[in-house]
Amino acid sequence: MGELMSVQGIRAAYAVGERKILAVDDVSLTLRKGEVLGLAGESGCGKSTLATVLALAARPPLYVKSGKMLLEGKPIDLTLQHQLPRELRGQVISVLPQGAMNSLNPTARVRDLAYDVLRAHQPGIKRPEAYDRTRERLEQLGLPARVLESYPHQLSGGMKQRVVAVISTLLNPKILIADEPTSALDVSSQKSVVNLLNKLLDTGVISSIVFIAHDLPLLREIADRIAIMYAGKTAEVGTNKDIIDAPKHPYTQALIGSILVPEPYVRQRRIEGIEGSPPDLRSPPSGCRFHPRCKHAMPKCAQTEPPEFGTPERFAACWLLEETVKS
Amino acid sequence: MTQSPSVQSVGTALLEVSHLTRNFGSGKNAISAVKDVSFSLQPGEIVAVVGESGSGKSTLARLVLRLLAPSSGSIGFLGGDANALSTADYWRDVQAVFQDPYASFNQFYTVQRILGNALALSKERLSGAERERRMRDGLVAVGLKAEEILGKWPHQLSGGQRQRVMMARALMLQPKLLVADEPTSALDASLRVSVLNLLSDLRKRYGMSILFITHDIGQAYYLCDRMLVMYQGELVEQGTVEEVVRGAKHPYTQRLLADVPKLH
Numbered sequence: 001m002g003e004l005m006s007v008q009g010i011r012a013a014y015a016v017g018e019r020k021i022l023a024v025d026d027v028s029l030t031l032r033k034g035e036v037l038g039l040a041g042e043s044g045c046g047k048s049t050l051a052t053v054l055a056l057a058a059r060p061p062l063y064v065k066s067g068k069m070l071l072e073g074k075p076i077d078l079t080l081q082h083q084l085p086r087e088l089r090g091q092v093i094s095v096l097p098q099g100a101m102n103s104l105n106p107t108a109r110v111r112d113l114a115y116d117v118l119r120a121h122q123p124g125i126k127r128p129e130a131y132d133r134t135r136e137r138l139e140q141l142g143l144p145a146r147v148l149e150s151y152p153h154q155l156s157g158g159m160k161q162r163v164v165a166v167i168s169t170l171l172n173p174k175i176l177i178a179d180e181p182t183s184a185l186d187v188s189s190q191k192s193v194v195n196l197l198n199k200l201l202d203t204g205v206i207s208s209i210v211f212i213a214h215d216l217p218l219l220r221e222i223a224d225r226i227a228i229m230y231a232g233k234t235a236e237v238g239t240n241k242d243i244i245d246a247p248k249h250p251y252t253q254a255l256i257g258s259i260l261v262p263e264p265y266v267r268q269r270r271i272e273g274i275e276g277s278p279p280d281l282r283s284p285p286s287g288c289r290f291h292p293r294c295k296h297a298m299p300k301c302a303q304t305e306p307p308e309f310g311t312p313e314r315f316a317a318c319w320l321l322e323e324t325v326k327s
Numbered sequence: 328m329t330q331s332p333s334v335q336s337v338g339t340a341l342l343e344v345s346h347l348t349r350n351f352g353s354g355k356n357a358i359s360a361v362k363d364v365s366f367s368l369q370p371g372e373i374v375a376v377v378g379e380s381g382s383g384k385s386t387l388a389r390l391v392l393r394l395l396a397p398s399s400g401s402i403g404f405l406g407g408d409a410n411a412l413s414t415a416d417y418w419r420d421v422q423a424v425f426q427d428p429y430a431s432f433n434q435f436y437t438v439q440r441i442l443g444n445a446l447a448l449s450k451e452r453l454s455g456a457e458r459e460r461r462m463r464d465g466l467v468a469v470g471l472k473a474e475e476i477l478g479k480w481p482h483q484l485s486g487g488q489r490q491r492v493m494m495a496r497a498l499m500l501q502p503k504l505l506v507a508d509e510p511t512s513a514l515d516a517s518l519r520v521s522v523l524n525l526l527s528d529l530r531k532r533y534g535m536s537i538l539f540i541t542h543d544i545g546q547a548y549y550l551c552d553r554m555l556v557m558y559q560g561e562l563v564e565q566g567t568v569e570e571v572v573r574g575a576k577h578p579y580t581q582r583l584l585a586d587v588p589k590l591h
Contacts, residue, residue, distance in 0.1 A: 042515040042516075042518075043486065156381065157380055158380075185380070186380045187379075187544070187587050187588070188582070188586045190586070190588075214516060217587075217590050218588045220588065221589075244591075245591075254517065258517045259545070260520065260548070261589060262544050262545050262572045262584065263591065267549060267568070271520050271549065273518055273519070273521040277487065
């Protein structure tokens with residue numbers, strides 16, 4: 001699989017008065033053609049901020065301090081997000097937001113939103129043409145065309161999220177940034193959204209997905225590779241199998257340990273969550289940011305930040321791995 | 328997790344819901360959000376109500392809490408009719424925790440005032456010192472430090488802290504039944520486990536019964552003794568969690584289980 005997009009050294013901060021809160025601190029990732037890259041972590045780990053930066057949609061008070069993107073070989077300076085050509089957004093990179101209910105105008109029919117989206121990129125398009133294109137797309141993806149005539153309140157939560165997914169990919173973007181699209185849905189609706197996203201990939205409407213979630217079992221089903229974020233940094237990166245079956249970072253291990261699935265071992269013992277809470281990014285801990293909550297913390301962890309041990313494809317930023325790498 | 332041994336003991340049911348129905352709308356638009364639902368809850372038992380969005384779980388919770396009046400059917404509480412009690416009396420024994428603690432708190436009140444107002448429901452006349460002690464005990468029971476929390480406003484607390492304050496509020500009244508409507512849905516996985524463990528500990532310590540409403544079978548499986556499955560307003564299956572998860576009989580339950588993402 002070829003490389004579709006790669007980003008290097010993204011640092012993004014929220015400026016609140018005099019204070020600056022670094023929400024994403026030196027993150028580098030690659031996204032290949034045809035893959036789903038999962039991005040996981042607890043609330044406040046910076047995954048949504050990273051999604052905003054990747055979607056080229058950072059607006060004050062969020063500022064990109066540094067970071068470069070290679071998009072199909074073309075370099076893009078992420079610090080100049082507001083100066084980037086508009087065509088990139090929606091046509092090359094598009095966003096599927098978390099709350100579909102908030103993305104739909106309650107007083108407008110779905111077809112009006114579809115028309116608005118198409119008109120913004122193709123001025124002069126006629127309503128019937130916009131409707132026809134949307135109807136065709138809905139039918140291609142196996143969704144009922146009648147939703148075009150519906151108002152948002154007439155659709156279920158899962159259907160709303162699927163409709164927003166269809167509209168946000170009407171312009172055949174290469175990359176879809178899906179920011180927790182299923183977090184507010186029950187399992188059955190989740191599955192329908194995941195099936196739709198897979199269909200969008202299979203039919204070639206979109207090429208790759210960055211899928212943000214805090215739900216690891218869900219990522220195991222949809223993602224090819226997973227990046228785990230903690231306090232603005234990537235703690236671990238690997239294939240879906242690496243992360244779920246052989247996690248190396250204690251944080252990843254703890255996250256996986258706290259998952260409740262209806263499998264027998266879950267009921268046989270008391271599962272412990274992760275002690276403490278994620279750090280306040282206004283004053284992050286020294287050294288490894290996870291050390292105050294880590295069971296394996298050593299004196300070194302509080303002093304020096306661990307480098308990424310491994311390859312850019314499979315690494316974990318933890319001092320425990322230093323020995324294994326040396327030997 | 329271990330099941331409490333006293334669960335299956337036969338005695339007076341704490342809660343006896345029989346043929347409960349609630350309709351919304353009228354004429355052509357009438358729908359039954361809860362249709363002829365019957366079940367009982369023993370003292371000290373944790374029972375899950377699972378089902379997809381719109382299956383009637385929350386309506387059932389609101390009926391049990393008497394926040395909604397049923398269209399037909401009855402709710403028995405401790406052998407009597409729940410409706411014979413005033414709501415103030417009923418709520419002394421039946422308390423609730425909701426999904427979004429932010430929406431349940433008056434954001435202009437400090438935690439101290441929120442908890443103080445809840446104590447006003449108590450029948451006893453409490454002295455200032457006694458009220459203070461109850462608040463502290465409630466907060467300690469949910470793993471919060473009173474001195475750090477009492478003076479704060481809801482927006483100064485994290486999601487997990489807000490959820491715990493809401494539980495502390497319910498616990499101060501030492502209810503016999505806690506209705507928890509998706510209390511962990513807005514929380515991270517790691518925090519979710521701590522809240523579920525807390526509920527389990529509270530059952531062990533106070534013998535409190537819990538009606539746990541969730542769409543997450545994994546959570547229900549971890550915490551609960553029995554599971555009720557709702558689909559389109561009807562109770563389609565009930566049994567111990569093992570029976571339901573390992574040997575689901577109703578096609579809807581089987582589909583629901585198939586939709587749950589697996590880890591291995």
